[in-house]
Amino acid sequence: MITEEKKEEKNLNFIEEIIEADLQSGKYEQIVTRFPPEPNGYLHIGHASSICLNFGLTQKFPGYTNLRFDDTNPVTEDTEYVESIKNDIRWMGFEWKNELYASDYFDTLYEFALKFINAGLAYVDDSTSEEIAALKGTPTEPGKDSPYRNRSIEENLALFEQMKNGDFPDGSRTLRAKIDMAHINMLMRDPILYRIKHAHHHRTGNKWCIYPMYDFAHGQSDSIENVTHSICTLEFAPHRELYDWLIAKLEIYPSHQYEFARRNLNYTVTSKRKLLQLVQDGHVNGWDDPRMPTLSGLRRRGYTPESIRDFCDRIGVARRENMIDVGLLEFCVREDLNKKALRRMVVLDPLKVLITNFPEGVIEMCHSENNPEDIASGMREIPFSREIFIEKEDFLEIPTKKYFRLAPGKMVRLKGAYIIQCDDFVKDENGEITEVHCSYIENSKSGQDTTGINVKGTLHWVSAPHAVSVEIRLYDRLFSVENVSGEEGDFKDYINPESLSIITGYAEPALTDTKPGEAFQFLRKGYFATDTDSKTEKPVFNRTVTLRDNWAKAAEK
Secondary structure, eight states, rough: OOHHHHHHHHTOOOHHHHHHHHHTTSOOEEEEEEEESSSSSBBHHHHEEEHHHHHHHHSSSSSEEEEEEOOOTTTOOOOOHHHHHHHHHHHOOOSOEEEEGGGGGHHHHHHHHHHHHHHTTTEEOOOOOOHHHHHSTTTOOOOOOOTTTTOOOHHHHHHHHHHTTTOSSSTEEEEEEEEOTTTTSSGGGOOOOEEEEEOOOOTTTTTTTTOOOOOHHHHHHHHTOOOOOOEEEGGGGGGGGHHHHHHHHOOOOEEEEEEEEOEETOOOOOHHHHHHHHHHHSSSSSTOOSSSBBBHHHHHHHHOHHHHHHHHHHHHSSOOEEHHHEEHHHHHHHHHHHHOOEEEESSSSSEEETTTSSSSTEEEEEEEEEOTTTTOOEEEEEEEEEEEEEEEEGSSSSSOTTTOOBTOOEEEEETTTTTEEEEEEOOOSOOOEEEEEEETTTOTTTTTTSSSSOOSOOOEEEEEEOOOEEEEEEOSBBBBBSSSGGGGOOGGGBBOOOOOOEEEEEEGGGGGOOOOTOEEEEETTTEEETTTOOOBBEEEEEOOOOSSOOHHHHHHH
């Protein structure tokens, strides 16, 4: 028996409590879980919870996890999706014991279907899908028997054989379980077990033209694999009764299904159908577009597997669905990147500063830490010259009271370099400030300052002659409303028109040659990652997340 103290000490969720009790009672010596994605799209942030749960359980308890592809619908499935799913799971830091496919069991499932027919528990129905739906009844009214429900076993066997042989067109016949058309659970009202689909399967080719439904493949696949704890999201709770009925009637290994609540993320859609629309209609640039909630999109944007695992751990496993603030996911990646991202200086909106008393043609090397959170990351050299770029927003002609950046007569420190003072500035014919003239304070170099001058502002900068032109992709949330699925009309009407803006920035030379996926903190600007499009001659960086939650700030105004 698990005491309350032990629960608190181990911090068990309700599924872990069930497993611990099963192991302690001797019901199982080890547990077997599985992650069963359908290969009809890329994995998204919603799948991350299921991945972490299923694989995490067999890291915490004795046992193993299988990866099983639920490939029972050849029309929507593709090997591209299979490979992407495997890559994503490994990127998340997990490895499966067995790579399996529901299609591995097509012959066995067909034999199971024959067993049901021979036992008088299944029949071939000639009704159309519309006719089946009309006879189904409602939650408060019983359904009506199909006119084909009482066919003989011999006739059903012959018709099912014809279905298998391809003698009938798609949709003309189905195989249905014979249960109870008045059952309170509508899924138990003679559910469809097999349908006809003349389509090429990504693994079995054209061997089959009949395919098992999810409910007929899922539980039986679990049973074949001796899965002890079949974990699904809450929408499959009504399916559990059919799951148990099919296993019991077949008298096979008694796998059991457990459900946990799906976690919905605001400003996000995770429906594969909707994500596919976004890709096909060109609203995003593929499944790995950094605005997409897919794991490949998050990876390309610069999210780390550690941050996603931390997010899944923080939201936990519960019995009730709720909406999770995407700000929590952003918090997790900030926390992780703060510890590991290299610091670099990049000016996104440049204003030239001429340091009039610094010698022309002289290049001086300054030094700055790569990451103050990680001493082992060391220091880097940064060239300093007479001409530098700073951000336009870091200069005001008429400063406000609490403005501690550069302004006429004011001093600031340049990160890792000198204190400078603004002496003058130049405007163009439109009144725009085009250049600021400053003087540097000798003996004020960072780490060697003997001036005793204290300044409140520190600016990032880039030496103009050494500046590397880089493409900066500023990503924001793909949707502008919090609960996209709760809004009326087409979900695509709520796409944020400012979800991507592309600008040219100027970076210090250390960013000349980086590898895709490398993470950086651009000082005072946010966290960025090198994109897969990046080349030495044209570096490209994606904004992963801002340094602070700008959306929360906007909401407060």
